[in-house]
Amino acid sequence: MANRSDTKTRILDAAEKLFAERGFSETSLRLITSKAEVNLASVNYHFGSKKELIRAVLARYLDVFMPAASQELNKLTATGRPDLDTIFSALVRPLLDLDKVRVEGTRIFLQLLGRGYIESQGHLRWFITTHYGEHLDRFVQVVCQSAPHIPPAEMFWRLHFTLGTVVFTMASSDALMEIAEADFKEQNDIESVIRKVIPYMAAGVAVPLTQANRE
Amino acid sequence: MANRSDTKTRILDAAEKLFAERGFSETSLRLITSKAEVNLASVNYHFGSKKELIRAVLARYLDVFMPAASQELNKLTATGRPDLDTIFSALVRPLLDLDKVRVEGTRIFLQLLGRGYIESQGHLRWFITTHYGEHLDRFVQVVCQSAPHIPPAEMFWRLHFTLGTVVFTMASSDALMEIAEADFKEQNDIESVIRKVIPYMAAGVAVPLTQANRE
DNA sequence: GTCTATAGCCGGATAGAC
């Protein structure tokens, strides 16, 4: 099944699969280039370093996802003030559309995002916030408007809880789907997992502050 | 500040700090032994391998936490059927008590748990479920009873969402506390973060099933 | 039990021919 694309694309395609499955530091350039059937030295020729390859892999998805997500949000806010469930659900379409740009694109993107946030000591976090900051700010703004009873400082925490929920679930989604199949005879794919997690997150983000929070 | 404990303890103490901060695969035995001020070879003498050192580090916490948590649950169920918020809150005391057995014990334990679940391809997950399975089963059982409107298969997912929320939050808690301080002038410690996350998780676990979930 | 020394491997990166 030799891929007939150019070398750069072959590297990106092989790298994203391996990174998503095994994590960044557990994936060597040797493994990537052997799967991609290209020369080891070509990674450094095309990307300069492993770190920049990692960023390029993520950017290829973020450049598609972020504008699409922003557009969905714009559609939503044009017609009124959406609730949280609606906002989160609006992100599902752009997410699932990633399956069209690449095989298993949705799963791979979300797993990469998970790995990226957890593994790297902030350098990917920095990359994402500086390159896609406007999109993120817009999202936070819409969420805050939809839950005006939550002060911004509290919302900061809750959105990071939400990020954690998504990111961990996606990084372990393969294992979880296997267990669900074995223990409950449940067939799941990435979409059904996303549909399960949305009500969980929406409920948590909007829950009224307890006495302990307000103190 | 040379630690006057025995070599084995010195290694464990240094290892848990570094593992929590940097992750397992990013922490070399060389770094551990130099911080512990012991010889490189002593790790293999006392623990056999890096993998077993990782397990020993985690076991030292789990052996304290798991029985304490089970005992809290028993107290709770003896006097009636507790609600979710009460169940989660009952775990806070055993968690904070870890600060008494070791400096920053709570933070370190939760960060280790986070790293452990995400980084390793299932071998730590296996270690935890086989060694502490009874405690975990007991917890799941109590949670299911407190939310009888949620079927077990759905609860499986929601408890893993919850695990993800905790684990990611704790693995990034240092960064999050810094941002909260810079952006909102908020002083937080590990306890206040735990208190914030509990209502979020309790709301998500108990939220009624939507049409999409039931299909 | 603790040390030094080193084996043996694998990683990222590069030089230089083609």
Add this chain to the structure above:
DNA sequence: GTCTATCCGGCTATAGAC
């Protein structure tokens, strides 16, 4: 742009003296 060959550093693990 692509190849081979190699550098060099870091890693885990172990052998063997003390």
